[in-house]
Amino acid sequence: MRAVVTVMGKDRTGIIAKTSTLLAENGVNILDIAQTILQDIFTMTMMVDxxxxxxxxxxxxxxxxxxxxxxxxxxxxxxxxxxxxxxxI
Amino acid sequence: MINISSNEIVETIKMIRDEHLDIRTITMGISLLDCADEDCNRACGKIYDKIMRCARKLVSCGEEISRKYGIPIINKRISVTPISLVAAASKTDDYLPFAKTLDRAARELGVNFIGGYSALVYKGISKGDEYLLNSIPEALCTTERVCSSVGVATTKAGINMDAVGRMGRIICDTAKMSADNSSMGCAKLVVFANPVEDNPFMAGAFHGVGEGDCVINVGISGPGVVKSALEQVRGEDFGVVAETIKRTAFKITRMGQLVAQEASRMLNVPFGIVDLSLAPTPEVGDSVAYILEEMGLEKCGTHGTTAALALLNDAVKKGGVMASGYVGGLSGAFIPVSEDAGMIAAAECGALTLDKLEAMTCVCSVGLDMIAIPGDTPASTVSAIIADEMAIGMINQKTTAVRVIPAAGKKVGDSVEFGGLLGAAPVMPVHEYSSEKFIERGGRIPAPIHSLRN
Structure with a gap:
């Protein structure tokens, strides 16, 4: 089963590290990752298995x-x- | 990103987080036809058992889907076969135990409303219908979650004016009986022309006799999303407006379809329909009136409102139809005054009147909805309001409804607070000239001809 993890808010150091550590500790595999600044909001999206x-x-x-x-x-x-x-569609 | 772009993901999340997109209701329709029994207590026992058996997992399943997809599912509800049909077999003239049974089952299952304390009397009133109609005020005032609806007109049968006359009195009685609770009983009572059998929305939901034993219907919402999409196309012509609404409705409906399929699978109950309705809530930013104003009207209710609503209603259907395998229910834009911040504001400043609302119901679903009128409005005037609305439904082959609240002790300028999703309604003026002799006539208004259309 695939799910999408999204992280939104103010940019700071270690966001990806902390999130991916938590995911790894629980056996969640990250398939793809992207990060952008949309309308001044830091947005990271991850496709995970x-x-x-x-x-x-x-x-x-x-x-x-x-x-x-x-x-x-x-x-x-x-x-x-x-x-x-x-x-x- | 695999398949889906970040922008698309963020768009969906924004709809849910900022624009109040939600699934308004998952409604389980349950047939109670097999619960009829000549002994009233036995019938009530069978009804209770069947509802508990079918809907045991409804609430927990709704919550699970909500967490899985990250989409709020506001209500989990139940609709049942019109009780007048089920109770008619019982040797009793007191139908209150049926209402209490429905209420108890709803309370124990954790559903906030159960619809189907209903009768279909568009051509005649049978004995079972008679007993049910008599019991409506008390049933609505002594239960918490039971909703009642009465079909008094169809395009094929005409308007049963005897029933219309009765309903005016029943609404007034219900208002008085629940006077100490903002005449709340009336918020749970709908009078219909051309009622639909698979409507998931309250208070008018019931499980029609043409339906299967148990079915899942889903009602979506999302006025805030449409409003927000239209903000991006300010000043563009109506072709662009219609196209924007269609695209948005498609996306919203896809979510409804996904939830409906998932609920159907998890509960092992067939999927019925998705109801493509824009259902407002009193929260600012979740209003149908504000969509109409976004199109360029200074206030909802001014000249141009009917045209704007016609475009909105039609575009929602066009966009939604392709997104779902089966579309049904009421499908359109709802205009309940008390449940829509923009409608409330428009009514309070005098821009929106009862007459304009009546015109608006010609082009949208569903009817005069959640409108507070003065507590001293004569029953015959309430009946006449119903008659007008039923005529619109009958002639235009559409569902129309009336849910008015003659707020006990209140006059024009006052406000009635219902709380929660039902909101608050400013008391709106009605015409003071009498309709009494018109309603006194009784009988039926014959079914209309559908040729020579002008």
């Missing part, structure tokens, strides 16, 4: 949310189907 994730989806989402709070950014994870269905 959570097939081998050692914890449940809800727990992973909660951990990412918690990390986001710690570093003052919004981190969310969503099943990739929502983007596929909205943007691809």
């Amino acid at each position: 959570i097939e081998k994730c050692s914890i449940g989806f809800d727990e992973l989402a909660a951990k990412l949310d918690e990390l986001g709070r710690e570093i003052g950014l919004e981190i969310r994870i969503q099943h990739s189907d929502i983007f596929n269905s909205m943007h691809r």
